[in-house]
Amino acid sequence: MTTQAVLSVRDLRKEFDIRGMGRRRTLTAVDGVTLEVNANETLAIVGESGSGKSTIARCITRLTEPTSGDVLVRGETILNRNRRSLAAVYRDLQMVFQDPTSSLDPRMRVRDLLDEPLRLHTSMTRDERQTRINALLQAVELPVDMAGRLPHQLSGGQRQRIGIARALAVDPQVIVLDEPTASLDVSIRGQIIKLLMRLQAEQGIAFVLISHDLAVVRRIADRVLVMYLGKTVEEGTTEEIFENPQHPYTRALLSAAPVAEFGRSRTRLRLEGEIPSPVDLLAGCRLAGRCPLARPDCSHETPALLPVSATHRAACPVTVNAVPDRHP
Ligand SMILES: Nc1ncnc2c1ncn2[C@@H]1O[C@H](COP(=O)(O)OP(=O)(O)OP(=O)(O)O)[C@@H](O)[C@H]1O
Numbered sequence: 001m002t003t004q005a006v007l008s009v010r011d012l013r014k015e016f017d018i019r020g021m022g023r024r025r026t027l028t029a030v031d032g033v034t035l036e037v038n039a040n041e042t043l044a045i046v047g048e049s050g051s052g053k054s055t056i057a058r059c060i061t062r063l064t065e066p067t068s069g070d071v072l073v074r075g076e077t078i079l080n081r082n083r084r085s086l087a088a089v090y091r092d093l094q095m096v097f098q099d100p101t102s103s104l105d106p107r108m109r110v111r112d113l114l115d116e117p118l119r120l121h122t123s124m125t126r127d128e129r130q131t132r133i134n135a136l137l138q139a140v141e142l143p144v145d146m147a148g149r150l151p152h153q154l155s156g157g158q159r160q161r162i163g164i165a166r167a168l169a170v171d172p173q174v175i176v177l178d179e180p181t182a183s184l185d186v187s188i189r190g191q192i193i194k195l196l197m198r199l200q201a202e203q204g205i206a207f208v209l210i211s212h213d214l215a216v217v218r219r220i221a222d223r224v225l226v227m228y229l230g231k232t233v234e235e236g237t238t239e240e241i242f243e244n245p246q247h248p249y250t251r252a253l254l255s256a257a258p259v260a261e262f263g264r265s266r267t268r269l270r271l272e273g274e275i276p277s278p279v280d281l282l283a284g285c286r287l288a289g290r291c292p293l294a295r296p297d298c299s300h301e302t303p304a305l306l307p308v309s310a311t312h313r314a315a316c317p318v319t320v321n322a323v324p325d326r327h328p
């Protein structure tokens with residue numbers, strides 16, 4: 001028996017038409033990304049700024065319309081649906097944003113912020129909703145008397161807890177978290193991460209976690225997908241990605257992390273220059289111009305994802321299986 005993924009994204013593309021220098025041009029933000037997440041599992045998406053991570057999150061939650069590809073929740077497509085049948089899907093699929101200040105209506109009290117998804121997605125009575133609001137505040141470890149406060153009367157960490165409580169309100173199967181701790185003080189980040197881990201353990205929710213913080217990713221992700229300029233360059237279990245990175249981009253990303261343990265000499269690699277523009281992309285490996293391992297072929301052959309193990313794939317024929325074993 002195979003377990004059905006809670007969320008599947010298939011060959012997702014998102015292009016933006018932009019105007020520049022007097023003509024229309026195409027910006028390819030996401031270029032054929034496929035991923036799956038199972039219940040009780042955290043899939044992290046990592047990659048430099050501009051690699052397309054938030055665009056994937058926005059396509060999954062339909063804040064932006066994909067150019068092509070498919071998004072399935074428990075095997076059912078969520079694209080090309082009318083509003084009414086989408087509402088049913090959104091009970092299962094919720095999103096938490098980076099900045100809780102801008103994602104919470106400043107005029108709504110906490111009670112109403114939590115009541116809104118319950119009124120929209122359930123047929124609970126007023127009393128049932130009140131009980132549920134108290135339970136949600138408890139679930140995110142906030143005192144029940146915070147219900148009367150406005151967002152500006154809360155700290156950043158408390159606001160993000162409200163963002164999480166709103167996502168939890170209707171018992172979703174999967175939550176997409178786009179940099180959920182990036183706007184918070186370092187001391188608060190750990191508390192939010194702990195809270196997310198506890199909620200997953202208790203409720204079996206699947207998470208898609210977008211984060212620049214590789215220490216957090218290593219701590220809570222089960223699997224990691226590494227993106228560069230709209231494409232998946234490597235994916236694998238967290239251990240495979242951190243202990244045996246294959247793609248030069250993954251190796252560079254880990255080498256650049258300010259955590260000594262990721263900078264093992266075997267994986268240390270530096271890229272030249274900046275991430276190029278995703279406008280009017282050329283063929284070939286997108287890293288070729290920055291990669292110290294690039295060969296002439298790399299600038300015209302687009303590398304496919306090649307298997308490294310049953311759970312690990314990387315889009316670089318130069319390094320896949322060519323990395324020498326670590327000396328004992
Ligand atoms: N509405 C839009 N119109 C035009 N271009 C866009 C739009 N939204 C995103 N982009 C472009 O798409 C690319 C991917 O952006 P995206 O926000 O998905 O990156 P990201 O990986 O989330 O980056 P960050 O780590 O900075 O959050 C970028 O080049 C961005 O400028």
Ligand SMILES: [Mg+2]
Nearest residue numbers: 053054055178
């Ligand atoms: Mg982003």
